Amino acid sequence: MTILLGSIADDYTGASDLANTLTKNGLRTVQTVGIPDPSLALPDVDAVVVSMKIRSVAAADAVAAATRAERWLRERGAVHVLYKICSTFDSTDAGNIGPVTEALSHAAGGGTVLVTPAFPETGRTVYLGHLFVDGKPLNESPLKDHPLNPMHDANLVRVMARQSRGGVDTVDLATVSAGAGAVKARLEAIRAEGATAAIADAICEQDLETLGEVALQAPVSTGASGLGLGLARALMRSGRVGCATAATADAMRPVGGLAAIVAGSCSSATLRQLEVAERSLPVLRLDTEKLLAGPDEISAAISWAGNRISAGPVVVAASASPQTVARLQSQYGRDASGHAIETATSIIAEELMTRGVRRLVIAGGETSGAAVDRLAIPAFLIGLEIAPGVPVLRTVGNKQGDMLLALKSGNFGGEDFFTSALAMMH
Ligand SMILES: Nc1ncnc2c1ncn2[C@@H]1O[C@H](COP(=O)(O)OP(=O)(O)O)[C@@H](O)[C@H]1O
Numbered sequence: 332m333t334i335l336l337g338s339i340a341d342d343y344t345g346a347s348d349l350a351n352t353l354t355k356n357g358l359r360t361v362q363t364v365g366i367p368d369p370s371l372a373l374p375d376v377d378a379v380v381v382s383m384k385i386r387s388v389a390a391a392d393a394v395a396a397a398t399r400a401e402r403w404l405r406e407r408g409a410v411h412v413l414y415k416i417c418s419t420f421d422s423t424d425a426g427n428i429g430p431v432t433e434a435l436s437h438a439a440g441g442g443t444v445l446v447t448p449a450f451p452e453t454g455r456t457v458y459l460g461h462l463f464v465d466g467k468p469l470n471e472s473p474l475k476d477h478p479l480n481p482m483h484d485a486n487l488v489r490v491m492a493r494q495s496r497g498g499v500d501t502v503d504l505a506t507v508s509a510g511a512g513a514v515k516a517r518l519e520a521i522r523a524e525g526a527t528a529a530i531a532d533a534i535c536e537q538d539l540e541t542l543g544e545v546a547l548q549a550p551v552s553t554g555a556s557g558l559g560l561g562l563a564r565a566l567m568r569s570g571r572v573g574c575a576t577a578a579t580a581d582a583m584r585p586v587g588g589l590a591a592i593v594a595g596s597c598s599s600a601t602l603r604q605l606e607v608a609e610r611s612l613p614v615l616r617l618d619t620e621k622l623l624a625g626p627d628e629i630s631a632a633i634s635w636a637g638n639r640i641s642a643g644p645v646v647v648a649a650s651a652s653p654q655t656v657a658r659l660q661s662q663y664g665r666d667a668s669g670h671a672i673e674t675a676t677s678i679i680a681e682e683l684m685t686r687g688v689r690r691l692v693i694a695g696g697e698t699s700g701a702a703v704d705r706l707a708i709p710a711f712l713i714g715l716e717i718a719p720g721v722p723v724l725r726t727v728g729n730k731q732g733d734m735l736l737a738l739k740s741g742n743f744g745g746e747d748f749f750t751s752a753l754a755m756m757h
């Protein structure tokens with residue numbers, strides 16, 4: 332297998348979001364879970380997105396994991412590697428967007444890396460280096476209350492500089508609007524000043540096409556699905572990719588079995604989606620205090636779900652309001668409570684699979700990472716899009732047989748997302 336575009340995604344929902352964008356824009360794409368075992372038979376593809384669970388780990392661990400994945404991708408032909416980060420730049424001052432970007436750039440010979448989390452289709456735009464979410468500065472958006480990576484600064488130059496060794500500069504919208512030549516010239520000027528990263532403005536797809544064209548001429552870029560769109564379209568225009576239609580229909584073949592939804596995202600969109608799901612589906616709200624106190628709450632949840640699942644899809648959710656999350660975190664700590672709840676939701680997902688679930692929707696990036704790891708799924712093919720950024724996924728090489736999954740980024744999807752997803756997964 333020779334691939335053209337490689338990506339290392341810092342979480343699993345983000346990986347499926349990017350894989351969806353690449354597929355929609357014409358690239359045959361596979362999403363792997365970590366670096367695949369050599370025995371795993373992967374289809375012939377143009378792009379591979381390696382999912383990693385490194386968004387919230389120590390920067391040194393993220394650098395080590397991402398560098399290994401980069402080597403694997405380059406050995407299989409990747410001419411460009413995109414570090415897929417969240418479109419809301421989720422990270423802390425000790426976060427790894429800066430360190431991983433610098434490490435990947437160093438491995439590829441150095442230079443200034445183009446960085447943009449813009450993803451206009453989902454309301455993420457960047458202007459003068461500031462990130463807006465649905466028109467609100469990042470620090471005023473629901474991301475200010477994220478359980479693991481609360482975002483309190485919309486100025487991405489400052490955010491990234493706090494994580495980086497080198498300097499961070501900007502490519503402003505006027506330069507992007509002037510076209511690829513102007514962006515290239517600006518990047519060269521920034522490189523001459525010695526900055527290692529340049530945050531590029533983008534408010535529409537045309538900006539991303541320009542940025543993708545420029546990014547593709549360098550070995551590394553960092554961004555969200557919007558930059559993926561630009562890279563994919565630039566690759567298609569370059570004629571380096573054949574005109575094979577992406578194999579989405581094959582990925583959508585029915586798998587049968589039972590269906591369930593597991594939610595650990597506390598993002599405002601997920602909280603609303605759960606309220607709406609309660610109108611038509613049985614929903615169990617986990618008692619997270621009890622969950623942290625011992626195993627009884629997990630057993631109770633499994634038995635609740637086991638009693639209902641043969642009659643139709645069930646929903647099990649740890650998700651809670653920012654106030655409830657803050658209370659739990661003040662008692663147990665942010666990382667400990669997040670980790671314990673991820674473990675609990677992944678055990679519940681595994682038990683549901685043992686009881687015959689073959690169609691599974693998981694809400695939340697960290698939540699999805701923990702569950703997919705526990706289910707030991709090696710890779711996914713990309714099916715149809717349920718909502719912007721969320722495709723149906725079909726397992727590849729799964730020991731329990733083929734399953735359909737949807738890994739929903741916390742803030743993605745309309746309010747009826749859960750029923751829409753189930754309606755597409757047969
Ligand atoms: N009730 C709760 N209290 C505290 N933390 C929670 C609660 N429910 C879920 N969490 C944790 O919040 C985090 C949500 O992150 P994630 O799954 O990535 O969602 P998102 O996609 O919205 O960012 C996970 O670590 C999860 O275990």
Ligand SMILES: O=C(O)[C@@H](O)C(=O)COP(=O)(O)O
Nearest residue numbers: 344345348417418696740741
């Ligand atoms: O870029 C995005 O917004 C998503 O692909 C993503 O990474 C979201 O992360 P979670 O909200 O943690 O799922």
